[in-house]
Amino acid sequence: MKIIDITGPIYEGMWDFGFPGGQFKLKQLNYDFLGEDYFHEGFEGMVGSTGTFLETGATCLGYEKSIPTDKMPLEKLVNIDACVLQTPYETLNEKDGRKYISLNDIKKAEKEGVPEGSAIIVSMGYGKNWDKKDYMEKSPFFKRDAFYHLLDRSPVLIASDFPGWENVVNPENFLKRLYGSGVFVLVSCVNLETIKKYKVKLTALPIKVLNVCMCPCRAVVIEE
Numbered sequence: 001m002k003i004i005d006i007t008g009p010i011y012e013g014m015w016d017f018g019f020p021g022g023q024f025k026l027k028q029l030n031y032d033f034l035g036e037d038y039f040h041e042g043f044e045g046m047v048g049s050t051g052t053f054l055e056t057g058a059t060c061l062g063y064e065k066s067i068p069t070d071k072m073p074l075e076k077l078v079n080i081d082a083c084v085l086q087t088p089y090e091t092l093n094e095k096d097g098r099k100y101i102s103l104n105d106i107k108k109a110e111k112e113g114v115p116e117g118s119a120i121i122v123s124m125g126y127g128k129n130w131d132k133k134d135y136m137e138k139s140p141f142f143k144r145d146a147f148y149h150l151l152d153r154s155p156v157l158i159a160s161d162f163p164g165w166e167n168v169v170n171p172e173n174f175l176k177r178l179y180g181s182g183v184f185v186l187v188s189c190v191n192l193e194t195i196k197k198y199k200v201k202l203t204a205l206p207i208k209v210l211n212v213c214m215c216p217c218r219a220v221v222i223e224e
Contacts, residue, residue, distance in 0.1 A: 079201045130190055135163070147165070
């Protein structure tokens, strides 16, 4: 059994989604306890989309039509079946200054079928750019027919090692279908290119913050 940590590290100065106040910082909260000095830290600017995070359709639909991350069923997050689609970055075509994943790229990566209710993990090795300032700006995106193909597999979750699934210049317009599908989102991951097997087990657990639509998490893949 091999355990692969696919969680990106959180640190000061890292990339972010540009939300005001969403720039992560560590604050020292050292204190005295019974005459001894102890260390403690505060997390400033830690928003729902900091680092690797899980997201539900509540982002778009609100909480009356979807669920917050603390209500995500554990049986859909712990040791679930997952299929890994390897779509190497250097093989992808480019549009509007960014690489994109086409339907053909997805079909080539499907070594066999994707069982209904599995997770789909899309890897291109982009996680190796985690520490770069333009990690977000240069993120690849999905073509609409490629993403519809993934949704048509009826997965429980879709994960990737790149954060910007939509083309913000010429939108592909698949996000509403995604959020309305009930499929969970796991971004942004690292080390996916090191996974050798097509079928693996995935565990991704969000911090238990109540009533939020996205939340940082720790995620691992197990190759058996």
